[in-house]
Amino acid sequence: MELLQFTCLLLLISVRCLTGFGQLCGGNQWQCDDGACLPLSWYCDGNGDCMDGSDEMACPCPRGQVACMTGAPGCVSTSAVCDGQRQCSDGSDEFNCPENQGCLQGDWRCRNKICIPKDQYCNGANDCVDNSDETCGRCGPMAVRCPGGACLTEDERCDGKLHCSDGSDEPSTCGRTCSEENGGCSHSCLDQPWGALCSCPKGHRLSAHGASCLDVDECSLPYGPCMHFCVNTPGSFYCHCRDGFQLQGTTYCYAKGNYTKFLTAKKGTIGFLNLKTLRFESIQSIGYDPLALAFDLSRSSFYWADDQGNIYKAKEQKSRILYHGQYGVRSLVCDWLTGQLYWTNQKTRSIHVGAADGSGFATVLAKNIDPLELVLLPIESLLFWINKGPGDKMTLERSGMDGLKQESLVVLTAQAPRSLTLDVTVRRLYWMSDFKKSIETVRVDGSGRYSFLEFFKRRPAQSLAVFERWFYWTDQMGLWRSPQDRPDQKTFIQRTTLSVLEAYHEQQQPKAPSACVKSGCLLCMPTLDLPAGFTCTCPDDKLLMADGSCEYPRFAYATSTTLNLLELKGKELIKTLLLTTDDVMESFDIDWRGDWVYWANSTGDVMRRSLNTDQTETVPTLRPACVVSVDQKMRNLYWLSCDEVYVGVTNMDQGYPRRLYQSGSEVRDVYLDWQRGRLYLLEAGWILSMRLPGGNPRKVLRVEGHVAGRIVLDLKSNTLLWNTEGDDLKIMSLLKSQTHLAGREWNVPGSIMAAHAPLLVSLFNDVITVWDRRDRRRVHDVPVGPGVVRVIVALDVKEDSNKALPPVLPTLAQTFHQ
Numbered sequence: 001m002e003l004l005q006f007t008c009l010l011l012l013i014s015v016r017c018l019t020g021f022g023q024l025c026g027g028n029q030w031q032c033d034d035g036a037c038l039p040l041s042w043y044c045d046g047n048g049d050c051m052d053g054s055d056e057m058a059c060p061c062p063r064g065q066v067a068c069m070t071g072a073p074g075c076v077s078t079s080a081v082c083d084g085q086r087q088c089s090d091g092s093d094e095f096n097c098p099e100n101q102g103c104l105q106g107d108w109r110c111r112n113k114i115c116i117p118k119d120q121y122c123n124g125a126n127d128c129v130d131n132s133d134e135t136c137g138r139c140g141p142m143a144v145r146c147p148g149g150a151c152l153t154e155d156e157r158c159d160g161k162l163h164c165s166d167g168s169d170e171p172s173t174c175g176r177t178c179s180e181e182n183g184g185c186s187h188s189c190l191d192q193p194w195g196a197l198c199s200c201p202k203g204h205r206l207s208a209h210g211a212s213c214l215d216v217d218e219c220s221l222p223y224g225p226c227m228h229f230c231v232n233t234p235g236s237f238y239c240h241c242r243d244g245f246q247l248q249g250t251t252y253c254y255a256k257g258n259y260t261k262f263l264t265a266k267k268g269t270i271g272f273l274n275l276k277t278l279r280f281e282s283i284q285s286i287g288y289d290p291l292a293l294a295f296d297l298s299r300s301s302f303y304w305a306d307d308q309g310n311i312y313k314a315k316e317q318k319s320r321i322l323y324h325g326q327y328g329v330r331s332l333v334c335d336w337l338t339g340q341l342y343w344t345n346q347k348t349r350s351i352h353v354g355a356a357d358g359s360g361f362a363t364v365l366a367k368n369i370d371p372l373e374l375v376l377l378p379i380e381s382l383l384f385w386i387n388k389g390p391g392d393k394m395t396l397e398r399s400g401m402d403g404l405k406q407e408s409l410v411v412l413t414a415q416a417p418r419s420l421t422l423d424v425t426v427r428r429l430y431w432m433s434d435f436k437k438s439i440e441t442v443r444v445d446g447s448g449r450y451s452f453l454e455f456f457k458r459r460p461a462q463s464l465a466v467f468e469r470w471f472y473w474t475d476q477m478g479l480w481r482s483p484q485d486r487p488d489q490k491t492f493i494q495r496t497t498l499s500v501l502e503a504y505h506e507q508q509q510p511k512a513p514s515a516c517v518k519s520g521c522l523l524c525m526p527t528l529d530l531p532a533g534f535t536c537t538c539p540d541d542k543l544l545m546a547d548g549s550c551e552y553p554r555f556a557y558a559t560s561t562t563l564n565l566l567e568l569k570g571k572e573l574i575k576t577l578l579l580t581t582d583d584v585m586e587s588f589d590i591d592w593r594g595d596w597v598y599w600a601n602s603t604g605d606v607m608r609r610s611l612n613t614d615q616t617e618t619v620p621t622l623r624p625a626c627v628v629s630v631d632q633k634m635r636n637l638y639w640l641s642c643d644e645v646y647v648g649v650t651n652m653d654q655g656y657p658r659r660l661y662q663s664g665s666e667v668r669d670v671y672l673d674w675q676r677g678r679l680y681l682l683e684a685g686w687i688l689s690m691r692l693p694g695g696n697p698r699k700v701l702r703v704e705g706h707v708a709g710r711i712v713l714d715l716k717s718n719t720l721l722w723n724t725e726g727d728d729l730k731i732m733s734l735l736k737s738q739t740h741l742a743g744r745e746w747n748v749p750g751s752i753m754a755a756h757a758p759l760l761v762s763l764f765n766d767v768i769t770v771w772d773r774r775d776r777r778r779v780h781d782v783p784v785g786p787g788v789v790r791v792i793v794a795l796d797v798k799e800d801s802n803k804a805l806p807p808v809l810p811t812l813a814q815t816f817h818q
Contacts, residue, residue: 030055033733033740034717034757039406042367049367051717051757051773054733054740102393103411108133113392114436115411117222117449122149127451129436142192144169158194171210173198186212203235223441223450225485227253227426227469242425244507251485252469253425255507260467263302263502265289270304270314272504273479278494284314292332293500296339297509301356303341305329311343313356322358331374331385335401337514338378338524342401344371344385351385351403353523353537360539360550362523365403373420375429376401377444379512381526381533384429384444386412386420396420396429396442400528402535409446419464424508430466432456432473439464439471439487452487467503474498522550541570543759553759554794557768559787560584563597565794566782568770573780579609585789589630589637592795598628604642606650620657622648629672631692632795638679640670647681649693660694671713671720673734680720680734682711687720687732701732701739709751709763715793717757723748729760746776753791761791 025037032038032050042049044059060067061075068076068088076087103115110116110128120127122136122145136149144152146164156163158174173196178189183196187204190197200206200213207214218237219230226239241253248254261272261281268288272281283302290304302314309327312319328347335342339356342364349370354361365371370388377384378401387397393413399406409429416434423430427444437460439452452471461473472481478495482488515533516524522542527535538550545551554567561581567574583601590597595611604624609616623646625639637650639657644666650657661667663683671680674692681688681697688697703711703722711722720732721742727749729742748771750764759779760771766786770779 033731033736033738034714034719035735036717037404048742048746054731054736058740102413104408107411110414113414115413125453127453154194166208168208168210171195171198173210184211201235222448224448225251227251244510245425254468255425255505257506261504262465262472262498263293263295263500263504264498265293265304265500266496266498270302273494273496273498275493284317284319286312286319289499291329292343293502294332294334294341295502295504295509296334296336296356297504297506298336298511299339299356301334301339303332303334305332305343311341311354313358320358322356323354323361326352330372333374333376335376335378335526336509337512337526338516340523342374342376342383344374346370346372351383353401353525355523359522360542362537362539364401364525365399365406369397371397373418373431375420375422377422377424377427378514378526379424379510380427380444381528382444384409384420384422386417386431396431398444398446400526402525402527402529402537405528407446410440410442410449415440419461421464421466423466424510426466428466430464430471432461432464434460452484455487462499463501465501465503467505467508472501472503474501520549541568543756553756553770555754555761555768555770555791556590556794557753557784557791558585558588558599558789559785560789563588563599564784566768568780573782575782578611581607581609583607587627588790589628589792590794591630591635592632594635598630598637600626600628600639606637606639619650619652620655621650622646622657622659627670629670631672631674633674634693636693638670638672640667644668647679661690661697669711671711673713673715673718675715676718680713687734689734700734701737703732704739705730710753712752712755714755714757715795717755719755721752721755721760723750723752723762753788754793756793763788763791 025031029037030040030043033054034051036050038049038055043055048056065075065077102113103109106118107115108118108121110130111132112128112130114128116127116133121133127133136151139145139151142154144157144164146152146168147166152163152169157169163169173184174194176183176196178191178196183189183198185196185198187201188199190199198206198211203216204213205216215234217232218225219232224230225237228241228245229239231238239247239251241247245253245255259274259276261274264271264273266280268286269282270284270286270290270293272283274281288306291307292305294303300315303312305311305326309325310321311323311326311329311332313322326345328345329343330346331344333342341354341356342351344351348366350366351364351371351374352361353364371385372388374385381401383399383401385397387395389395394417395408396410396412397406398409415436417431418434420429420431428441429444430439430441433440436451437454437456439455442449459475461475463474465472469483469485470481471484471487472479479493479498480490481493482490516526519534519536521536523537524534525537526533536544538544542550543553552567552569554565556563556565556578563578565576565578579597583599585599586602588597588599596608597611598606598608598619600606604626606619606621606625606628607616608619619637621639623641623643626642627640629638631638635652637652639648639650645663646659647661647667647670648657648659665684668682673680677692679690679692681690685703687700687703689700690697706725708723708725711720713720718734720734722730724730727747729746729748730739731742732739748762750762752760753763754761758773760773762769762771766784768782768784768791771777772779
């Protein structure tokens with residue numbers, strides 16, 4: 001039995017990490033009763049995203065409807081919101097609606113549904129492609145263009161009436177001449193019929209009142225003149241570069257070190273295209289063109305995905321399959337600071353993170369997303385992807401690499417976007433628009449949107465890469481490039497067919513410190529939310545341990561004469577017999593640190609047996625006891641007398657028992673929360689709470705309605721759970737002191753026997769069922785025969801309980817919604 005400690009490990013996490021109550025949820029998040037944080041938009045959306053279902057409780061409106069603020073009717077259809085017609089009597093269904101529905105705030109919506117920045121409206125360029133942004137007409141040379149786009153005639157200038165919002169049609173030089181004090185102009189002056197027309201030298205612009213010249217801040221332009229850093233000066237600017245680059249000329253930054261290569265695939269072979277020699281250098285022959293390619297330059301590793309659901313790794317001319325069954329992989333990228341992989345799956349509409357050694361992968365995001373192409377910026381803990389939304393909506397999304405703080409950067413509807421890429425040094429995202437025949441770009445913070453219009457006039461491009469000052473792309477003819485500042489100067493490089501193109505250079509994966517390096521996590525995700533800078537997670541079929549490792553879930557269950565251990569290893573279930581006894585067990589618990597099994601028999605005697613030596617002892621109690629529970633930290637035994645009157649504790653180091661509480665009615669059960677130092681009692685329909693090692697109990701909550709079977713304590717989420725008579729799962733939050741049904745879709749037959757989020761164990765018709773509370777999925781059905789006494793969760797109890805613990809993901813962003 002010496003292997004028991006190894007085989008009986010499970011989750012032990014401190015309450016602050018476990019529940020999320022050690023830290024507040026963000027302003028755009030909602031906190032579940034168990035402390036987990038989820039996006040505010042998920043609250044009352046009709047799907048239970050909290051594991052306890054608390055986000056769908058007390059919702060003012062049914063699914064598919066939203067609430068009016070104060071007026072009638074109380075709820076209106078979601079489709080009626082912002083449709084231009086008042087459905088609520090107070091008009092609140094039309095409050096805070098964007099000026100151009102379907103675009104971001106600050107955008108203008110074209111007739112063809114393309115969204116452009118408002119400052120591109122009536123700027124003289126056909127930014128919409130259908131010219132709907134230029135319907136304001138052209139202004140003559142002497143006319144005035146107002147900020148809103150309206151064009152005034154020459155007669156409307158200086159007519160004494162303000163037509164433009166900035167007053168530019170009534171300059172201070174109206175009626176003046178250049179011969180008198182230069183017409184009031186700070187620089188050049190030209191006489192006009194209406195007055196003095198001022199003009200400015202290069203690097204300056206005319207102010208709204210039309211007399212003085214203001215410096216043009218070239219560095220604030222959406223697509224400024226400098227590649228990396230720009231410093232504005234009066235009438236001009238100057239540029240400088242990041243470390244590892246050198247300035248050439250006045251604006252260009254060129255990378256030092258190795259010459260640029262492209263990682264690509266050609267005729268079933270993965271390799272490099274050297275831009276200096278134009279030679280293809282083979283890395284791995286695979287016999288087919290991969291769906292996606294990724295690389296980890298510092299670890300000399302290469303990854304690719306095929307159409308059979310496999311993700312591969314190659315290093316030093318050796319390759320192997322890392323992950324099977326990943327049908328639908330669309331995009332594959334590498335976090336070069338940790339070596340982990342991220343990928344999108346079109347079939348499951350999800351984003352995943354996987355260990356580089358193939359030991360497991362977890363779901364990062366899988367709700368309300370349909371991700372296509374994906375890029376990472378690990379040095380800023382950021383994740384970006386093109387997302388298909390409802391209807392024809394498409395967006396460029398950004399979140400932390402743990403899936404939190406998701407937001408839309410750009411609306412891409414009607415643009416037909418693809419080939420998302422990132423220039424890491426410049427901190428810019430680029431993609432191609434098939435509809436606009438353009439290259440589009442935006443900074444990683446969402447600013448600086450810019451379009452290189454009519455870039456692909458002759459033929460559509462297949463893939464895009466951006467590095468240094470160059471655009472690189474492939475089409476049906478081969479590989480091309482052009483400088484970003486002169487995009488019309490296109491140069492044909494080589495005739496070839498390259499469907500995948502990745503700039504391979506050390507500056508595309510720069511070295512930087514990572515909070516994950518010493519995290520101890522199997523899967524560590526950089527986060528924007530926690531001070532530690534990272535959060536631990538585990539493969540979807542494993543649970544997180546206190547040291548950041550991941551283990552398969554394990555449960556122990558007892559019949560009247562046997563004690564068994566169940567270990568769930570993916571689809572495989574391993575059953576181990578721990579002990580047999582001639583006693584009739586009424587209740588049991590296990591001291592995992594000391595390898596002792598405690599049980600109360602049918603005569604009220606409490607026994608314990610060593611799993612290492614088979615030594616059996618009698619445990620002293622003040623009265624015959626029928627319920628036992630072990631304090632895993634102090635290793636004391638708490639018990640409830642068979643007459644349901646006395647609650648006591650036996651100190652196992654000193655070997656003496658004492659009474660904690662004497663009931664005036666009946667105590668039906670005890671629940672020991674040794675992690676937080678509390679004991680809960682079920683007495684006369686009330687849950688009472690008592691401090692450990694003893695104190696006066698106080699009433700916490702009343703248990704309403706009929707309880708079908710047992711009430712169990714979930715140590716991880718600090719909740720009590722039980723089934724109602726109609727098999728509805730009920731949750732009592734000990735953190736928020738409230739009770740509710742666990743979502744509209746939960747229906748668990750039989751009795752709840754054990755819980756440890758995200759898992760739940762029930763017993764029905766002599767079958768133990770393990771449920772995954774993230775997606776309400778049956779993980780395993782285990783026939784156990786009649787007479788199951790109790791089920792407990794195996795807990796990993798470390799000797800050093802004060803050891804600093806790695807952060808645990810305090811959110812349900814990974815919730816499955818297949």
